[in-house]
Structure formats: C-alpha cells, structure tokens
Amino acid sequence: MSAIEIAAVSKVYAGGVRAVSDVSLSIADGEFIVLVGPSGCGKSTLLRMIAGLETITSGTVAIGGRVVNEVDPAARNIAMVFQNYALYPHMSVYDNLAYGLRNRGVPKADIDARVAEAARMLEIAPFLDRKPRQLSGGQRQRVAMGRAIVRKPDAFLFDEPLSNLDAKLRVSMRGEIRQLQRRLGVTSVYVTHDQLEAMTLADRIVVLNGGRIEQVGRPLDVYHSPASTFVASFIGSPAMNLADAEVAGGAVAIGGQVVASGVGGIADGKLTVGLRAEDILPTPNGAGVPFAVRYIEELGATRLVHGSVEGRHLTMALSPDLPLADEIRITVAADRLHFFDGESGRRVGR
Amino acid sequence: MIDRHPWLDALAHAVLIAGVVLVAFPVYVAFIASTHGPHDFMSGLVPLLPGSEMVANYRAMLTDGLSSSGAPPLGGMLWNSLMMALIIAFGKIAISILSAYAIVYFRFPFRAVAFWMIFVTLMLPVEVRIVPTFKVVADLGLLDSYAGLTVPLIASATATFLFRQFFLTVPDELMEAARIDGAGPLKFFRDVLLPLSRTNIAALFVILFIYGWNQYLWPLMVTTTSSHYTIVMGIKRMSDVADALPQWNVVMTTVVLAMLPPVVVVVGMQRLFVKGLIETEK
Missing domain, CATH: 3.40.50.300 (P-loop containing nucleotide triphosphate hydrolases)
Incomplete structure (x- = not known):
C-alpha cells in the first residue's frame, strides 16, 4: 500500500x-x-x-x-x-x-x-x-x-x-x-x-x-x-442545462430576461449559465416563465420533463405526484445557478 | 440445409455415398491386389475378392524386399519415411510457431519486411527451387542423410501464417495480464500461448505429417543409397521395371503398407484435428 x-x-x-x-x-x-x-x-x-x-x-x-x-x-x-x-x-x-x-x-x-x-x-x-x-x-x-x-x-x-x-x-x-x-x-x-x-x-x-x-x-x-461546462454536462444525469447569457453590471440575462442580479466577480460580456434539472421548480399561480412541455421520461421516483423556454431546450426533474399540463410555469433560485465563462467554459463567480 | 425434407436427406446421402465409393473403390482394389499371386492381375480380369497370397506377399515385402527392382525390404523404407515425416512436421511447427510469435508480439525493425519475405516463399515450393536447393544441400554434404531429406522442406510460410492468424485473435490483455503477473516473453509463450495453440498444432501436425510422408521428388533427388530410400520412392521403383511386367501384387502390398501410418495419424488425431480447424477458442 x-x-x-x-x-x-x-x-x-x-x-x-x-x-x-x-x-x-x-x-x-x-x-x-x-x-x-x-x-x-x-x-x-x-x-x-x-x-x-x-x-x-x-x-x-x-x-x-x-x-x-x-x-x-x-x-x-x-x-x-x-x-x-x-x-x-x-x-x-x-x-x-x-x-x-x-x-x-x-x-x-x-x-x-x-x-x-x-x-x-x-x-x-x-x-x-x-x-x-x-x-x-x-x-x-x-x-x-x-x-x-x-x-x-x-x-x-x-x-x-x-x-x-x-x-x-x-x-x-x-x-x-x-x-x-x-x-x-x-x-x-x-x-x-x-x-x-x-x-x-x-x-x-x-x-x-x-x-x-x-x-x-x-x-x-x-x-x-x-x-x-464540460464537467457540468458530463457529471450528473440528466446533464446540466446550459444556456448562453450576457452579463452587464452584475446582472445576468438570458435572452434579455434577467435571471440573477448583483452577481459579483464576473466581468461584463458573454457567459454560459448552468442549471441542474432538480433546481428548476414549478410555480403554482401564474408566476415564473412559461415552459412548453415536449416529452416526458418516467423514472418512477421522479420524472424528467423535457421542454423549452422561449425556444431554449431545458430538462427538469419533477415529482410524479405533480399534475402536468402542456405548458407549466417555472422559476429558478438565483443562488442555484452556475456561471461559466462564455469563451473558455471555465467556472466563474462563486 | 435449413429445411429438412426426407428426399433432400436421401439426396444428400446418395451424393455422400457416391463420393465415398468413388474414393474407396481404388483403395479396395489395391488391397485385393495385395492378396493375390503375381499373375492374377495380368489375366485381363481384375479380381474383386480377396485371394490366398496375402500372408506370403506381406511377409516377403517386409523381410526381403523386391530385389529384382532394387528395392530394399520395406521396413527400412517405412522407417525412413516415418523419420522424414516426423522431422518435417515437428521442425515446421517449431520454426513457424516461433517466427509467428516474433512477428506478432515483438516490434523490431523490418518486421513487416520479415513477414512478407516469409509470405513470398509461399510462391516458391520445392519444385520451383529444386536445382539451387539441391546444389546447396550437395555442397553442404547432406546428400543421403536425414538432414538433407528434411531441412530444405522445413521452412514453412503456410504454418507461420496460420499461427500468426491465430495469435492475432488472442486478446492483447492476456499478454498484459501475464506481464503484470511477472511472466517474461518466453514464459508467456510457454505457459499461455503454447497451451492455447494446442489444437492448431495438432491440426497442423496431421497435415504436415502427410505432406512429409508423401514427398516424392525431393527424396528421389537427394538419396542415392538404398538405405535412405523412402517408401513413396520405393513404390515408384517397383512399378517401374524394365523388360518385365510389374508385379502388381507386391506393389499394391507396399501401397497398402505405405497408407497405414498416415491413416493411423489421421484417425488418432481426428478429434483434435477437427477442433483445430473449426474452433476459435478464446
């Protein structure tokens, strides 16, 4: 040894x-x-x-x-x-x-x-x-x-x-x-x-x-x-959701929509935002962004829901108890977001 | 056949039986001839039932030979053929398995060249290179010796190629596992590769033994004294008499005796032989 x-x-x-x-x-x-x-x-x-x-x-x-x-x-x-x-x-x-x-x-x-x-x-x-x-x-x-x-x-x-x-x-x-x-x-x-x-x-x-x-x-x-981003997409199943974003003055925006603000330590410019499937949460009464459900993978204990938000593909993990419609509304916790440099893909920020 | 129809089965059997009869009938006639007296086959009517001279024919050929055509007693010739066949078979296997091992498992300069050189010799059988080969053997003073009979026939591209193909199917991990287990190249060869090649060696042995046994032209060239004649040469000498009729009964006696050792080898090694040709054991 x-x-x-x-x-x-x-x-x-x-x-x-x-x-x-x-x-x-x-x-x-x-x-x-x-x-x-x-x-x-x-x-x-x-x-x-x-x-x-x-x-x-x-x-x-x-x-x-x-x-x-x-x-x-x-x-x-x-x-x-x-x-x-x-x-x-x-x-x-x-x-x-x-x-x-x-x-x-x-x-x-x-x-x-x-x-x-x-x-x-x-x-x-x-x-x-x-x-x-x-x-x-x-x-x-x-x-x-x-x-x-x-x-x-x-x-x-x-x-x-x-x-x-x-x-x-x-x-x-x-x-x-x-x-x-x-x-x-x-x-x-x-x-x-x-x-x-x-x-x-x-x-x-x-x-x-x-x-x-x-x-x-x-x-x-x-x-x-x-x-x-490579590790993010390789480790974990389903793979982490990744989306291109811009950051200006500490505000991170995906397609013009600000998903996190007051983020420190990131220079302005291009960014890749990562989000685990289990960190996406459905919202009950009309709050959040609309999520169009495309197809569902039933895993028994959980269900993987594939769909899109404003044309961006997204996978989320939901409890099978929740009722599902063709379109649901979702939200994410800003502190669960992962930030990667838009060019190199290396982790930035936290 | 995927479908089994009774009449297809019958047809298959008919074809096979016809084939067997075609092959076996001449052998049967040869055996019958060896049991008759010297004149029965000259009568114009070939007998198809055994005669009464069997014991006498075989005893005469084994003890005295046929002095009129310069053939020594068969015992010596059978022994020479046996030695020749065995030395060629074992020599070919030993050399080709080692060269295949070198070509497959070792990286050395001109490895591909070495392989192709061996491969090219496939196109140069003894008959093609017989004059230069005879010159070399004669200059080395190997005429009338077992060495002269066998050494030029031992190098074998076919066997090398066969072993090479087999070694290529052995997974590399086996060699790596052996390396980690502390087995050097020779130990790996002896402990792993050789036991795995067992059936291939057996199959090759059968083929090469018969190849060696049936050699005719080369022994005819390099042997001049009757003590080194082989049985196949002997048969030819007996049937090739001048100013007389060949004694077919004793020629056929010799033929039957000459057939026995290859038959024994094939029957004795049949199981391994078939296994070696069809099986890819991993």
Missing part, C-alpha cells in the same frame, strides 16, 4: 497523437480515485502508464515514493483488472490466481493460503477447479478481482472492469468493489466512462477531457461546483 505521485505526465504516440497532456495528480495511500471521461480522453492511457504497459513520453510516475518510469510492470507491484477479465482460458481458477505468485517464487503453502483467503472473500471457493469458460460473467469478474487480491499489491488498477456485465450485476459488483477496497485499504485507480460509477465509487473523481484534467475533487464537490 502506498501513494502514487503523477507529475507532469504526457503521452505522445508514434504517429504524433497526444493522448495525455501534462497530467499531474497526487493519490494518497489507500485512496480510491476514479478517472472518468468520454472515449479517447486518455483515461485508459494514463492508467496503463501507471501499470507500465505504456511507456511514458515525459514526466514521472512514482509509486510508494519510487519513480517507476523504467520499471517493469511486474516489478511495480501493482495488480490490474481488465475489462474483458483477461483470465488465462486454459488454466483453472486456482491456477489463474496462483500463476503470478508462482512466477514470483512464493512458497506453495503460502500460495494455497492466499488463494483460499481470496476465494473465501470473493465467494469463488466452489469454482477453484473450473475453467474460466465454465463461469458466468460475474464469476469471471470475481476471479479477475481475486487474481489482483492474492498479489497483495501496492495498488489496484481497474480498467472499466464492469462494462461487460449486465446492468443489475454491475450495480452489485460496484458495491462489492467499494467494500473490498475499504476493507483492504489498497490505493486504487479506476477507469470508467460511466459517471454514475465514478460518483458512487470514488473518494475523488478525476474528470479528463482531451488528455487533460478538467477537474479533481470529491464526487459531491464535482457535482455541485463543476469547474467547466
């Missing part, structure tokens, strides 16, 4: 493609970090550089205080869980778990004990003699986890480990991974494109976009104060 220090790391592929640009990140001992971002944002590349499967173009990666840029993957004492599990198909579950230990010359009795412990923890003890193809997806996933656990590594690296599972299994495995990581206290780096996985698993989320870090923070901090 140890901290991971990533300092100014970049990756440029032979063809000149820049996958990761100047990423710096300190991961504390025992912390669960989730790298999240859309396809091609460099999150897997970053993980593979920590693992040693990808060379580092510039910058340094240190695990437990030791710079590992030139260290072989096996000597970094990390364990990795792959998206397609990467179990050795011709070996039994036991041999899959034991293979790495045998290669390191761990004594036979010790291997037995470690495999038995991991199998008990993951409830795969009955399958130790089976081949991977005789197991279900969830069981294979457990075996892949087991292979990581028996190594007693300094860090777990997860590369989208749940994306091959069905939705229900994904939720339960997510909980198990979280509990297991808490119990073992092993530093973990987890790559996913699923913002929900990121929110539920992480101690800290790292949002990546185009090979750069957009924001690092605790899940709720990222949710409640996204650092850019």
